Amino acid sequence: MVGPKKIVVTGIGATTPLGGTAPESWQALLAGASGTRTMQHEWVEKYQVPVNFAAEALVRPEEVMERVELKRLDPSAQFALIAAREAWADAGVEDFDPDRLLVDWATGIGGVWTLLDAWDVLRERGPRRVMPMTVPMIMPNSPAAAVSMNLNARAGARTVVSACASSTESLANAYDHLQQGLADIVITGGSESCIHPITVSSFAAMHALSTRADDPARASRPYDRDRDGFVMGEGAAALILETEEHATARGAKIYAEVAGGGITSDSYHITAPDPEGLGATRATKLALEQAGLSTSDIVHVNAHATSTGVGDIAEYKALRAIFGDHLDSVAVSATKASTGHLLGGTGALEAMFTVLALRDRIAPPTINLENQDPDIVLDVVTSPRELPAGDLAAVSNSFGFGGHNAVVAFKSV
Known part of the structure; x- marks a missing residue:
């Protein structure tokens, strides 16, 4: 086969x-x-x-x-x-x-x-x-x-x-x-x-x-x-x-591998995410399964992280549910702090940033984080951070009104 x-x-x-x-x-x-x-x-x-x-x-x-x-x-x-x-x-x-x-x-x-x-x-x-x-x-x-x-x-x-x-x-x-x-x-x-x-x-x-x-x-x-x-x-x-x-x-240069994706829906609310991030959790699990990756393989997440009260918390709960204690070792970047929210274009932009993070082995910073929410226990990257040597894997998350969840996993080359 x-x-x-x-x-x-x-x-x-x-x-x-x-x-x-x-x-x-x-x-x-x-x-x-x-x-x-x-x-x-x-x-x-x-x-x-x-x-x-x-x-x-x-x-x-x-x-x-x-x-x-x-x-x-x-x-x-x-x-x-x-x-x-x-x-x-x-x-x-x-x-x-x-x-x-x-x-x-x-x-x-x-x-x-x-x-x-x-x-x-x-x-x-x-x-x-x-x-x-x-x-x-x-x-x-x-x-x-x-x-x-x-x-x-x-x-x-x-x-x-x-x-x-x-x-x-x-x-x-x-x-x-x-x-x-x-x-x-x-x-x-x-x-x-x-x-x-x-x-x-x-x-x-x-x-x-x-x-x-x-x-x-x-x-x-x-x-x-x-x-x-x-x-x-x-x-x-x-x-x-x-x-x-x-x-x-054709002798092309290669930035990174797109290893898999996961798509789910919350069926919860037209604007608010499932407060426990259940749909987001399932989307991440599907992406990792298609990519043949375990949670311990992930070193970097480009989070959806819009800067809203309910959205950031729900995504954190989803990340914690899927990664468990390993999440404490994952470098999380929230690049909307710099770019704003491009709505339908945001996922492609953040996927591109994830690809470049793997190519350059550097996680981009999250600006404007002065007092981290104590209910969001993440290792948020606040200045450019070198990623580990060896084979790397990362995910990029996007969630939208209507309960749409999409996650894509990447590997370094």
């Missing part, structure tokens, strides 16, 4: 609140930078938006894309294309069969800017002035379609929409699709651009957002006793996945 294929990461790309590329974002993360800033938009004052700061992408799409592309893509698809192009170039693929190239992409909300701008146009100028491209731009599958068409991927352009678990779920799906032989190469990732007065106001109304307006850079503080909510972020991250056989045959 033929065993599972080895799936590897051969390219990465990103545009984030920390930088316009993957290397820039990684270096800023290691330096302890914060991507959270006071927003400079007229609509903040116009609508008296209750939270006036966010982690907006540092490099705007108009700085790196042609105007004709910008006009035909919602910002969520613009960010997707920027990250996917970087990852594709990084992978160095020169000769490929388009029928064997697949896109597994994700978003949490989709083209909210296009939809609401079109509504404004309709109300103020009438139906004849609504752009004919509005529907293709607001579709949640627009980012996947844009990446597929731009990079000539014809094996499929699949879209996952599962809130903040979206792009981790896409990554797990990409692993499965390569195992099933549906493609030789998969472009996977996620993107989000919904820092809009409606979404900011909605999250604020449910008391999910931090209100630390006097010091935005220190607002996102996972695990801190004084955390008061998450910070909205935007951007995208992309990873190129291949079978090891395919990557080796």
